[in-house]
Amino acid sequence: MNSDEQLGTLKESLLGLDMESAVEAARSLADGGGQAAVQDAVSAVSEALGVVGKRFQDGEWFLTELVYAGEIAKEVMGLLTPLLEAGAAEAAGTVVVGTVAGDLHDLGKNIFVSYARGAGFKVVDLGVDVPVDRFVDAARESSALALGMSCLLTSTEGEIGKVIAELERQGLRESVKVIVGGAALTEQFARHVGADAFAPDAITGLDTVKKWSAS
């Protein structure tokens, strides 16, 4: 199989939810070629995840499929990332992510994390029930491109404004974009508290962060 065919197999396997075959294709690509082949494989994963995301947004795919495709991408990237030249990995930038204080829902946040990693971002995942200071400290320490907050409870949405206010107070707001998502939130709310973007789903969120990274 030539490398184009292998790239095709990698994408198809990911979209066919065949982890074994996806990992196998990624391994052959990595073994057979140099830096360029590895880069191509990473791009293939990213493209395939774009298709997965579209299928989810269009209601063709459901959560288990979205999650499992993310898991396949994670395995494949685990294999490819160490082979990338220093600096090429995680070149897209760093994103700090967590679920706000008082909220323990993590399914949506985890999907965002896994897709962001699949797209080549370095992700600092702070977990759930994250207090204001931890968000702000992590953004500062990692020189994050973006800070993502997940929030599913109305009772905890006030946390988002607090994080943004603290970023401002510490002079970090200009350098860190803020994106928010989760069942409790709306576009209007995001605007109201001064976030840069609202993500109705993880894939749209990732598209936004990719745009920020490219600009």
Add this chain to the structure above:
Amino acid sequence: MDFKERILTAMEHQEPDRVPVMGLVMDPATSNQVLGKQPADIGGLLNDPSMRGQVKDIINLSWNDIMYSNFADALEASIKLGFDANWTVYTSMEVVEDPQCKTGLAWHDAFGRLWEMTTDDKGNMLLNYICGLLTTEDKWEAWVENKRPSFDMMIQNVAGYHRKLVDNYGDRIYPIGYAAPGIFENSWQPIGFVNFSRFVYQKPNFVERVIAFHTDLYLRYLDAVMQSGVEVVMGGDDLGQKTGPMMRPELIEKLLGESYRRVSETVHKKGRKLVWHSCGNIYSLLEKFVEWGFDGIITMEPTAGMELGRVREQVGHKLVLVGNLDVSYLLVRGSREEVEAAVKKAIRDAARGGGYILSASHSHSSVDPKRLEWMVDAAHRYGKYPISI
């Protein structure tokens, strides 16, 4: 009509004297506020290292009493608020030392979930599911094997618990026992959703075994809940999220359809009715609910786009509808006019011909009892049959 006749008439898709109102009161935050009680400062005691060990032992020894008094308060509060019915739920817990948890203690439920306790700003206790303990097939098998005696004990406790609540409160309110969590939740939450999704594709036989195990256990659990003698029982599983079902509907049918049919059969064989809870956007599952034999559904989460009128249009009177006042804004800080308008709309959309019980869409510790009072009051004013609004 009394509260019981009202509920049972609605369950038969007939028109009672007025629209019945059901409470979903369970959070101590709500009950304490309604009853003017001070929260027991369990959080404070557990945070005190000199007390922790002792308090842990006391909690473990008296867990059934703690559960009972929690729901006794919930029923007392519901009676005070004027509800015709309220749900009652039993959760089996054991407190264990766990340095990784904030308080140094973890709460393990019988099914393999880890919960942590927090307290709100007034000191009310809240228990939250954090993660699963059974992240691999081996761990799951070992847990199930070791816990057999605990499952038997749990079933016994469930039966006694619901019966006692009915004995003590059943003459003043209709306590509807809720067999929760359901088969899907007991299958995925102890394993974790990411692992569960992986296993669906990589270890389908294991997933089937897990679901079969929880189906059998759930049927026993339901049977225990029904020993209270109450004619209506609640079951449930969160099958939806904000934009649609958690899994492809065909996959839900394949993995869980037969289990749910057995659930309905078990309930119907005892001459009872089954009301099913599911959060999220579940329009695409409504016909399945009918096919599986559910008699009613509760929740219809407005924040996930669920509208009573649309549900009624889709399933007609094949399902009794229980819901769905918003708990994200309306019942937390909505104005009296807004609450009243929402009650009128719900009645207009779903109450004609019976088969409708008004309630909040979910329990939530931020729900304000004042708004619940307004809800009941509006239901009494505008919910008289024949509906004329």
